[in-house]
Amino acid sequence: MPARWQAFASNESWGGGQRRVTMKTITLRPQPLASARFAPYGKVIGEPGHGEPDFVGSSGTQGWKVEMDIAKPLYMALSTPPVGHLVTQLERHLNVTQAFFPLGGGMAALAVAKPTEGDALPGPADVEVFLLDGSVGYVLHKGTWHGLDRVPVTEASTMWLMITDSDTQADLANVPSGGARHTHLLELRQAWNAVIEIDVRGLAK
Numbered sequence: 001m002p003a004r005w006q007a008f009a010s011n012e013s014w015g016g017g018q019r020r021v022t023m024k025t026i027t028l029r030p031q032p033l034a035s036a037r038f039a040p041y042g043k044v045i046g047e048p049g050h051g052e053p054d055f056v057g058s059s060g061t062q063g064w065k066v067e068m069d070i071a072k073p074l075y076m077a078l079s080t081p082p083v084g085h086l087v088t089q090l091e092r093h094l095n096v097t098q099a100f101f102p103l104g105g106g107m108a109a110l111a112v113a114k115p116t117e118g119d120a121l122p123g124p125a126d127v128e129v130f131l132l133d134g135s136v137g138y139v140l141h142k143g144t145w146h147g148l149d150r151v152p153v154t155e156a157s158t159m160w161l162m163i164t165d166s167d168t169q170a171d172l173a174n175v176p177s178g179g180a181r182h183t184h185l186l187e188l189r190q191a192w193n194a195v196i197e198i199d200v201r202g203l204a205k
Helices: 164-175
Strands: 004-014 016-029 042-045 073-080 091-094 098-105 108-113 127-134 137-140 145-147 159-164 183-186 196-197
Touching: 073 164, 108 196, 159 164, 164 183
Parallel strands: 016 196
Antiparallel strands: 004 016, 042 137, 073 159, 091 145, 091 183, 098 137, 098 159, 108 127, 108 145
């Protein structure tokens, strides 16, 4: 999806002096969360017409398996308040898939980039943003880069059930020091000299 670039200036101090630093804003419009487009990043759960069911009950109830790779499952209910539409960090989890299911609240947006090999990092052109309207859930592939939050696009908080790994969650405390074993963090201001702004025009009602 095409991105709009907007530059703004900031001042950075060093050794008693200052230099002018230009920071870019990458503006991305959320697109529908659909299986075909989301496939490089994960799987959409609960989308209509998603194949033959793995289970059919006598009452007509149908069930589909959700494939995940989690050693020690941890279930967390997440509530994210509306505090702006910027994405300044991406992270990836090396050893686990994560699942997210809507619990209510307002719509949100998710920034993602494909998994990369070794120490390779995604660039600005690799990022896509998807609209989470609360009708379906999703599972992220191992190593998929993603925003740390589902960013609310309305004036309401967004609420989700996350299924993750206990060790991965505990390891997040080690990310700021660089000692995390399961997670890598990408600071967009440092890596790209840019941040991502989610275009919520027509959505934030």
